[in-house]
Amino acid sequence: EQSHSDMKLGELVAAATNLAFALELYMKTHLTGFALPVPQHHDLGKLYSLLPEALRTELEDEFKRRKRTWYGRRRSITVAKGPVETPTWDDREESAKLGDLLERSGNLFQSWRYIYEFTPPKDGGYQYHKFEYGLLLSACETLWESIAIRLDGSP
16 A cells, blocks of 8 residues: 555656656657767766757757746755665756756656666665756746747747
């Protein structure tokens, strides 16, 4: 039987994996649209680096505008799995550029898809799973709009 908190974690896992998968598919759609090879991996940062530079510049500009809606609001969650003691959290400010975000979130799909599997780290510490949902949602909207414009000329 699942507890209420397990169901909420399940919803979070579904949100993270689906958002990561959508981002992957949108970038692969762009690669196809530019007649570029489409790799068979899920790494968001590597996929982004394969997009033409002019497109990355366009996406960064639009992303900068969209991410403003998350200023002052919680925009990420980190799940720590490990010992019973309170984990050490890394709360430093990270780059909010689209390319940097996708690089940090490169393994989001695999990491969150298998969140219930746990192999203790060799140092006895924690496994951290970070989901920057606010910025990733803005990235997803940015990529989708860019595809829509290219398909029919309007968002």
